Amino acid sequence: MTQFLFYFLSFVAVAAGLMVITAKNPVHSVLYLIIAFFAIAGHYILLNAQFLAIVHIIVYAGAIMVLFLSVIMLLNLNKDNEPAKSNVLKLAAAVAAGLLLVTFTGTLKGTESIIAAQPYDDQIGYVKALGKVLFNDFLLPFEVSALLLLSAIIGAVVLVKHDLK
Template sequence: MSITQILFWTLSIVALFSALMMITSKNPVYSVLWLIVTFFCISGHYILLNAQFLAIVNIIVYAGAIMVLFLFVIMLMNLGKDTEPQKSKWLKLASAVSGGCLLLVLIAVLRKTETHMADLTSGEIGLIQNLGKVLFNQYVVPFEISSILFLSAMVGAVVIGKKE
């Protein structure tokens, strides 16, 4: 067993455990902290796939900025057991059934996929140069549309937050 396989299985087990802890945690602050651990494990998987740029962006953007905002909002709202609405048994059953259906769909999709190990072992798949070529050649129009969408969201946030 190589070091890459050991790292993969270790990261996978830690990611699954932290994701389960995030879902089952009663305290919302602990849930966010477990989600940060999950993001770090996913970044480790990106590094194992030779996608260093995606790993760094995942750590900076998701585990850094967005999780800090989540923690700020949760602490600002002061969520606790007394403010949590009680859920009925039917709602819990419906959520369990829908989660099971999603799991079955994911298993069915993953059974149909093929792995191309030659592409992953070439060492060229995660380089920033290749990512930039694909992003600005094939996906330039969706990239520009998303930048306009982000710009309009920023203008909307400024307009909403502005006092009259």
């Protein structure tokens, strides 16, 4: 059952991903991307990372993609006026991405051996365990990400605000 779920979700994710990059209309791209995100959230649940899954939905589907969607709508960018790249460029892009994929799959050999069979701890995905790790080991990154967000806020304001002074 769960195995079937895995492959189903994988299929959905990849298919949706493919649609994202091929859809003509950006709004459709956004929607496909949301589907892909939901599939990935499903994977997280399969991996027993419920907290992650929920946060993933909240952040990606709930915030980021809404922003995308509203920008597309606000700027009325749904018109299909994207000039097509030449076929050579398209081919080059496909080849590049394909090579990347081939490289990755090529490096897979012997992967089983590197993942030591650790005793599985099903608590790691829980809020408590995550919180402990986050606020003990990863306190500093947590703190400094404030800088990141603050600069993003400043940036969004200064770039888009109509009248600065």
